[in-house]
Amino acid sequence: MKRSAKIRLVAACLTVACLASSVVVLRQVDTVRSGATLDDFLYISSPKLVKRLSLGYEGLLADIYWTRAVQYYGGVHHAGGGSFKQLWPLLNITTQLDPHLIPAYEYGATFLTAKPPAGPGMPQQAIELMQYGIQKNPDDWHLYYNLGFIYYMDLKDYPKAAAVFQQGSDKPRAHPFLKVLAAQSAQRGGDAQTAGLLWETMYETTRDKYIRENAVWHLRALKVDQDVTRLEELVGVYRQKYGRLPTSLIEMVRAGLLPGVPLDPLGNPYKLGFEGKVLVIDPESLPFIEKGLPEGYSAVTVPRAPAEK
Amino acid sequence: MNTRIYHIATNTFREAVRDRVLYNLIAFALLLTGAAVLVGQVSIEIERLVVVNLGLTAVSLFGIVIAILIGIGLVSKEIDKRTLYTVLSRPVQRWEFIAGKFFGLTGTLLVNTLLMSVGVFGALLHVSHRLGAADVSVLIATYFIVLQFVIVVALALFFSSFSSPLLSAVFSFSLFVIGAFSEDLRGFAHMAHGVTQWLATGVAYLVPNFSALNVISRAAHGEAIAGQLIAFNTLYALTYTLAVLAAATLIFERRSLK
Numbered sequence: 001m002k003r004s005a006k007i008r009l010v011a012a013c014l015t016v017a018c019l020a021s022s023v024v025v026l027r028q029v030d031t032v033r034s035g036a037t038l039d040d041f042l043y044i045s046s047p048k049l050v051k052r053l054s055l056g057y058e059g060l061l062a063d064i065y066w067t068r069a070v071q072y073y074g075g076v077h078h079a080g081g082g083s084f085k086q087l088w089p090l091l092n093i094t095t096q097l098d099p100h101l102i103p104a105y106e107y108g109a110t111f112l113t114a115k116p117p118a119g120p121g122m123p124q125q126a127i128e129l130m131q132y133g134i135q136k137n138p139d140d141w142h143l144y145y146n147l148g149f150i151y152y153m154d155l156k157d158y159p160k161a162a163a164v165f166q167q168g169s170d171k172p173r174a175h176p177f178l179k180v181l182a183a184q185s186a187q188r189g190g191d192a193q194t195a196g197l198l199w200e201t202m203y204e205t206t207r208d209k210y211i212r213e214n215a216v217w218h219l220r221a222l223k224v225d226q227d228v229t230r231l232e233e234l235v236g237v238y239r240q241k242y243g244r245l246p247t248s249l250i251e252m253v254r255a256g257l258l259p260g261v262p263l264d265p266l267g268n269p270y271k272l273g274f275e276g277k278v279l280v281i282d283p284e285s286l287p288f289i290e291k292g293l294p295e296g297y298s299a300v301t302v303p304r305a306p307a308e309k
Numbered sequence: 310m311n312t313r314i315y316h317i318a319t320n321t322f323r324e325a326v327r328d329r330v331l332y333n334l335i336a337f338a339l340l341l342t343g344a345a346v347l348v349g350q351v352s353i354e355i356e357r358l359v360v361v362n363l364g365l366t367a368v369s370l371f372g373i374v375i376a377i378l379i380g381i382g383l384v385s386k387e388i389d390k391r392t393l394y395t396v397l398s399r400p401v402q403r404w405e406f407i408a409g410k411f412f413g414l415t416g417t418l419l420v421n422t423l424l425m426s427v428g429v430f431g432a433l434l435h436v437s438h439r440l441g442a443a444d445v446s447v448l449i450a451t452y453f454i455v456l457q458f459v460i461v462v463a464l465a466l467f468f469s470s471f472s473s474p475l476l477s478a479v480f481s482f483s484l485f486v487i488g489a490f491s492e493d494l495r496g497f498a499h500m501a502h503g504v505t506q507w508l509a510t511g512v513a514y515l516v517p518n519f520s521a522l523n524v525i526s527r528a529a530h531g532e533a534i535a536g537q538l539i540a541f542n543t544l545y546a547l548t549y550t551l552a553v554l555a556a557a558t559l560i561f562e563r564r565s566l567k
Binding site: 058 | 352354358359362363366369370493523525526529
């Protein structure tokens with residue numbers, strides 16, 4: 001082999017070996033570094049300054065900040081929750097850089113309103129975000145729907161929700177459900193049927209699979225809450241009729257109060273607990289339920305597996 | 310175009326195409342466009358936005374870098390290599406030399422942009438599965454980017470006609486940055502009073518207005534771009550470029566090459 005060929009071979013081997021070593025060393029560096037990662041740090045927190053520094057390419061920067069917001073929320077959520085302290089600044093910068101980035105309002109508000117530990121539980125900030133979005137995109141009915149949703153579900157402010165749904169229903173190409181939602185929020189605010197309608201609309205109008213899954217979880221939870229309420233009413237009827245509580249749901253079936261042992265949305269039978277309380281068998285698999293939970297058990301707010309409708 | 314300008318332009322084009330840096334930049338831009346498709350997958354519902362924003366920003370920035378890096382050497386390199394004397398010893402006017410160099414580099418950038426745009430539209434087709442009427446605005450945004458290049462090439466050539474490559478690069482890049490802030494400059498001018506207002510307004514109109522030529526965000530959202538804006542932007546780019554080229558010719562005509 002010629003001398004120059006030898007040198008080339010050694011140089012090539014050295015390049016590959018050193019690059020591979022640098023990767024190994026970098027992974028070691030990652031294990032040594034403290035918990036404060038770059039993900040949890042904003043170099044520039046002023047939206048105006050970021051916009052100035054973009055030199056007119058703010059669209060790309062908005063996309064980067066939105067991706068960062070999604071990754072940040074997903075990362076903290078996946079890790080089991082946290083303070084989510086960078087979520088609002090990231091969403092604020094994103095929407096100021098590109099005020100027409102509709103997904104940032106729609107999904108950003110969903111992230112902000114998610115209750116701890118699944119999210120920061122900041123409905124007021126979500127409202128601020130949506131109102132800014134509406135100000136910049138007054139003809140987009142999705143934003144009115146999302147704002148009404150927050151008023152209805154998170155703040156339980158039904159008159160405001162009705163007013164926002166009504167405003168949205170007047171916008172071009174608005175979903176016809178908005179008129180129904182406006183009427184129902186005004187007349188029967190707080191009832192399960194209206195809540196179900198809201199989640200159904202969310203399921204039908206969103207294009208994101210995670211939001212659809214979230215809607216499915218909530219629809220299931222509403223079904224469980226409705227079932228448990230109805231079954232506990234029937235337990236009361238049994239008690240009045242026989243002067244004692246039933247020992248199981250089968251006893252109620254035998255008494256002719258139920259056609260069969262009712263099943264929860266996952267196909268598991270409900271069971272009768274202490275003092276006539278109706279319970280679900282697997283509360284871990286039914287996040288967001290408020291009824292049917294065993295004594296001292298908190299509702300799960302982070303689903304552990306994907307939902308199927 | 311007269312034949313002398315044509316020959317200088319084609320030689321400039323050939324020289325630029327032979328430049329390896331140019332090829333690397335094209336490859337890098339296409340790579341970025343490819344990356345746009347991947348970035349779209351780690352975010353929510355912005356696949357198309359990322360492709361358009363990242364693709365067009367890459368086209369714009371790479372083109373600007375090429376325009377400046379090659380443009381600044383168009384005259385000075387010819388002087389350093391003493392090839393300019395050979396050219397000017399023939400029946401070639403100095404203004405023809407400037408015009409030829411301008412058309413040569415502009416042509417290079419046009420071909421460059423065309424290749425990059427193919428990449429952008431390919432990526433767009435990949436994420437949207439079809440091209441629609443909204444994508445016309447992407448084409449218009451690309452056209453505006455070309456207009457930006459035309460101005461930047463003229464500016465680089467202007468500085469190259471009297472300054473060293475390093476200083477020309479600094480001046481050209483600074484003007485590009487200032488031009489991106491031209492709307493703010495006009496805003497400051499409105500807030501000022503008296504002589505300051507006159508001066509600020511003068512500076513605001515003297516520097517190139519690149520912000521009016523940047524409609525990438527609008528194109529990403531599929532917003533329609535008015536025909537009037539296309540006409541006025543074209544007219545603005547042409548008049549501004551002509552002014553800068555005339556100034557470059559003026560300086561170059563008076564320059565002693567001994």
